[in-house]
Amino acid sequence: MIEVKNVTKIFKTKNGELTAVDHVNLSIQKGEIFGIIGYSGAGKSTLIRLLNGLEKPTSGSVIVNGLEISSIKGKELRLARQKISMIFQHFNLLWSRTVAENIAFPLEIAGVPKEEREKRVHELIELVGLSGRADAYPSQLSGGQKQRVGIARALANNPEVLLCDEATSALDPETTDSILRLLSDINQRLGLTIVLITHEMHVIRKICHRVAVMEAGRVVEQGDVLEVFQNPQAEITKNFVMQVSDSRESKESIEHILKNYPSGKLVKLIFVGNTTERPIISYLIKEFQLDINILHGNISQTVNGSYGTLIVQLDGDSENVEKALEKLKSMNIKTEVITND
Amino acid sequence: MIEALFPNVDWTKMWEATYDTLYMTAISTAVTFVLGIIIGILLFLTSPHQLWANKIVHFLTGSLVNIFRSIPFIILIILLIPFTKFLLGTIRGVNAALPALIIGSAPFYARLVLIALREVDKGVIEAARSMGANTFTIIWKVLIPESKPALISGITVTAVALVGYTAMAGIIGAGGLGNLAFLEGFQRSREDVTLMATILILVIVFVIQWIGDTITAKTDKR
Numbered sequence: 068m069i070e071v072k073n074v075t076k077i078f079k080t081k082n083g084e085l086t087a088v089d090h091v092n093l094s095i096q097k098g099e100i101f102g103i104i105g106y107s108g109a110g111k112s113t114l115i116r117l118l119n120g121l122e123k124p125t126s127g128s129v130i131v132n133g134l135e136i137s138s139i140k141g142k143e144l145r146l147a148r149q150k151i152s153m154i155f156q157h158f159n160l161l162w163s164r165t166v167a168e169n170i171a172f173p174l175e176i177a178g179v180p181k182e183e184r185e186k187r188v189h190e191l192i193e194l195v196g197l198s199g200r201a202d203a204y205p206s207q208l209s210g211g212q213k214q215r216v217g218i219a220r221a222l223a224n225n226p227e228v229l230l231c232d233e234a235t236s237a238l239d240p241e242t243t244d245s246i247l248r249l250l251s252d253i254n255q256r257l258g259l260t261i262v263l264i265t266h267e268m269h270v271i272r273k274i275c276h277r278v279a280v281m282e283a284g285r286v287v288e289q290g291d292v293l294e295v296f297q298n299p300q301a302e303i304t305k306n307f308v309m310q311v312s313d314s315r316e317s318k319e320s321i322e323h324i325l326k327n328y329p330s331g332k333l334v335k336l337i338f339v340g341n342t343t344e345r346p347i348i349s350y351l352i353k354e355f356q357l358d359i360n361i362l363h364g365n366i367s368q369t370v371n372g373s374y375g376t377l378i379v380q381l382d383g384d385s386e387n388v389e390k391a392l393e394k395l396k397s398m399n400i401k402t403e404v405i406t407n408d
Numbered sequence: 409m410i411e412a413l414f415p416n417v418d419w420t421k422m423w424e425a426t427y428d429t430l431y432m433t434a435i436s437t438a439v440t441f442v443l444g445i446i447i448g449i450l451l452f453l454t455s456p457h458q459l460w461a462n463k464i465v466h467f468l469t470g471s472l473v474n475i476f477r478s479i480p481f482i483i484l485i486i487l488l489i490p491f492t493k494f495l496l497g498t499i500r501g502v503n504a505a506l507p508a509l510i511i512g513s514a515p516f517y518a519r520l521v522l523i524a525l526r527e528v529d530k531g532v533i534e535a536a537r538s539m540g541a542n543t544f545t546i547i548w549k550v551l552i553p554e555s556k557p558a559l560i561s562g563i564t565v566t567a568v569a570l571v572g573y574t575a576m577a578g579i580i581g582a583g584g585l586g587n588l589a590f591l592e593g594f595q596r597s598r599e600d601v602t603l604m605a606t607i608l609i610l611v612i613v614f615v616i617q618w619i620g621d622t623i624t625a626k627t628d629k630r
Contacts, residue, residue, distance in 0.1 A: 119538055148540035159535035162630045163553040172549070173539040204629040224539075 068260050069095035069118065069228065074127030074137075076113050087113040088124070089284035095277075100254050100261040100370070102271040102292070104307055105281035111264040114281070115230050118262060119151045120144050132227050149177050152221035156233035158213040160205040166216050167192065167201040173223045191219040195249060211242035218249060222257075229253075231263035235270060247273045251370075268310040272296070272369050280304045293371040297339055297401075311367055321378065321405060324362055331358070331382030334392070337401035340372040347400065348379070355391045357383035378405070416598040421588060426608050428502050428583035432574040433612070436509035437567040443514040444566070445559065447473065448521025449547055459543050473515040481512050482576050505582030509573050517566045524558030525551055557628040564620025568613050575609070585609050 076088040087110045095101045105111045116122040117129050120136045129137040134147050152173075160169050167188050174184045192201055195215040205213055214234060221229055231250070235243040251274045254261050265271065271278050271292060279289035280303060287301040299305045325333060336347075348359055359379050366375035381388050395402050447469065453459050454466035479487070485508045492499050492507050528551055536550045552559070575586020585605040593602030 121534065121538060142542075145540035145542060148538060151538075153535070153538040155531060155535060157531055159529065159531040161532055161550065161554060163556060163627075172536075175549070176536075176539050176541045176545055206630050220539075230538075 068097040068132060069093065069101075069262065070128075070130040071114075071117070072128045072130070074114075074117060074124045074129060076110075076117060076122060077125045086284050088117065090127070091284075091286050093279060093286065093289070095260065095262060097260055098254070098258045099276045100251070100263065100274050102275035102278040103262070103264045103281055104266065104268065104271055104278060105264075106266055106303075109281040110284040111281050112232060115153075115232055115262060115264050118228070118230055119148050119153060149173065149224045150226045151228045151230065152224070152226040153230040153232060154214065154217040154221050154234045156236050158205070158210075158217045158237075160213060160216055160220075162205050165202050165204055166197060166208070169205070169216055170219045170223055173220060177224050187223060191222060194222070194253075195219040209242075210238050211245060214238065214242075214246050215249065218246075218253070222253065222259075225257075226259065228260045228262065231261060231265075233265060234263065236265065236267070243267075243270070244273070250274060268307040271307075272311050272367055274370060276370050280307065291371055292369045293339065293374055296367065296369060296374045297337065320362060324380065325405070328360070328380060331360075331380050332388055333362075333378065333380050333405040335403040335405055336377045336379065336395065337403070338366075338373075338375040338377070339399075339401075345398075347395070347398070348377075351381075351391050351394070354394070355383065355387040357381050357387060357391060414600040414604050416592075416600050417604050418592075421592070422585075422601075422604060422608070425583055425585045425588040425605065426612075428587075429571065429574050429585045429609070429612065432502050432505050432509060432577065432582065432584060433567060433570050433616075436506055436513065436570050436574075437563065439506075439510045440513045440517050440566055440570070441563050443510065444517030444521050444563075445552070447514065447518035448525060449551065451518060451522045452525040452551070453543070453547075459546070473518050476511060476515040477519065479512075481508075481573050484508055484512050485577060500581040502582050502584070505574065505577035505584075508577060509570060512573060513566050513570055516569070517562060520562035520566065521555075521559060524555040524562060527558060528554045557624045560620060560624045560627060564617060564624070567616050567620070571609060571613055571616070 071091055071093040074088055074091045075086065078085045078087055089110070091114060103111045103114060113122055117124055118131060118136065120139070124137050127137070128135055131147070131151055136144070136147060139147060161172065164172065170188045170191050171184050174187060179187070188201075192198060195218050197212060197215050197219070200208065200212065205216065208216065217234075234250075235246050238246060247270060250261060253259055254274075263270065263275070275292050277290065278292050278295055279286045280295075280301060281287070282301070282303050288295065288299070288304050295304060296308055299308045321333065348361070351357055352359055359381060361377065361379050363378040364375070366373055381391060392402055451466065451469055451473070454462045454469065476484070488508045488511065489499055492504050495507060496504055498504055532550060532554060533546060536546050541549070574582070574584045575589070578584055578587030578590055585608055589602045589605035592598060593605060
């Protein structure tokens with residue numbers, strides 16, 4: 068669906084050249100939700116703008132839906148953009164138009180006749196859950212409602228691709244979740260390919276199938292979300308994963324426990340997929356007569372399955388502790404013995 | 409009562425002059441509005457990082473605007489006498505004042521238009537581009553509607569200035585209240601005529617300002 072081949076984008080600024088995107092390769096499948104995560108200045112905003120030709124690459128090529136976006140221009144590019152919609156962090160609605168008129172705008176651009184336009188706008192207002200607000204102006208809406216208008220507007224011309232430029236970054240956590248649910252819902256219902264950029268791992272975890280991590284213009288890691296969560300390679304990815312697994316806080320409590328309970332073994336268990344759903348702890352207690360002290364636990368749901376960590380203290384006969392660890396390994400649960408170092 | 413306070417006022421002449429002032433102000437404001445928006449949009453679109461970014465066109469247009477904006481109006485009228493004569497065949501009458509009024513105020517309004525357009529959210533322009541809008545659509549459906557309150561308050565300021573300009577235009581034989589106040593009032597030492605003309609000009613200015621403010625408030629949905 069989307070092929071980014073060896074793309075580099077260099078901006079000429081007063082202080083010399085700035086490489087915003089550095090030899091990036093991406094391949095995004097039809098119907099998937101692909102996330103690009105990175106801190107601000109990593110080049111992700113530029114990268115997403117290369118996908119609808121708002122920016123042109125310095126070198127390399129961008130192909131979306133069979134069209135080489137990086138080389139077409141004029142009318143051809145404008146027509147292509149009608150099928151590659153975009154939503155924005157600050158919504159970018161026209162304050163001078165009502166909700167219905169904002170949603171009608173892309174239809175006016177596409178030359179859709181008035182009656183059909185009204186019908187389509189009505190459908191879209193229903194789809195994004197804004198019934199009754201058609202005649203409100205953006206200034207009368209909350210942030211979440213504004214983004215819903217943005218989404219309705221983006222869907223107006225039945226696009227193939229939806230680009231989300233930090234679409235939830237200006238929203239509170241609860242509203243973020245409701246917008247993410249809406250995006251995930253339209254992805255499933257309409258089979259729309261979604262590319263989103265964000266700096267929040269939470270967003271990636273919630274709705275993305277695959278993720279690319281960007282740092283200083285380069286993609287340093289990419290893969291299935293669950294895989295990246297389990298086994299982050301790059302330092303920056305580990306930091307992002309920590310955002311959602313909260314192990315920074317648990318680190319302090321582990322140090323505390325290690326000092327106060329020197330007996331037994333401190334073990335971090337990592338569950339993936341359906342192993343999260345089995346009653347493992349009670350099994351270990353019964354089978355190996357161990358005392359198990361649960362120190363920290365966490366389960367994250369991703370689109371491809373759940374991912375959980377549990378930090379426990381295993382106390383009892385040291386032979387039995389070893390046996391228990393062996394057993395866990397055979398059950399496909401990753402274990403990590405935490406020591407005081 | 410009014411007759412006693414303004415004994416020298418010839419009311420037929422006064423109303424005629426009021427009509428002339430209104431006529432000159434209305435026509436020149438209307439033409440200035442259109443011309444100023446066109447020049448202002450050209451200035452905006454040719455400025456750096458905009459859709460038609462072009463240093464040469466931007467510089468030339470900007471310079472022309474600045475030149476006509478800095479010539480004092482009274483001098484501009486005199487400089488434009490040959491042009492007016494060529495255009496209309498005469499330099500007398502209300503129509504003869506129009507070229508000078510328009511050339512004097514359109515560049516001024518163009519600057520106000522430029523300021524108004526710069527205030528339009530860049531993100532909204534980007535959004536329109538991402539939807540596949542062409543430049544004409546962006547001008548017509550984004551730039552103008554999104555800057556409407558500023559465009560209207562700008563033309564209000566310009567119209568008020570134009571009322572003043574019409575008075576000065578009297579010296580090339582255009583009619584109007586300013587002309588009347590100067591010839592019938594000042595030169596013949598009939599203070600009541602000057603006072604009445606001034607009162608009428610004030611009323612016109614107040615009404616223009618009120619209309620402008622009302623429309624501005626109505627169009628602003630922010």
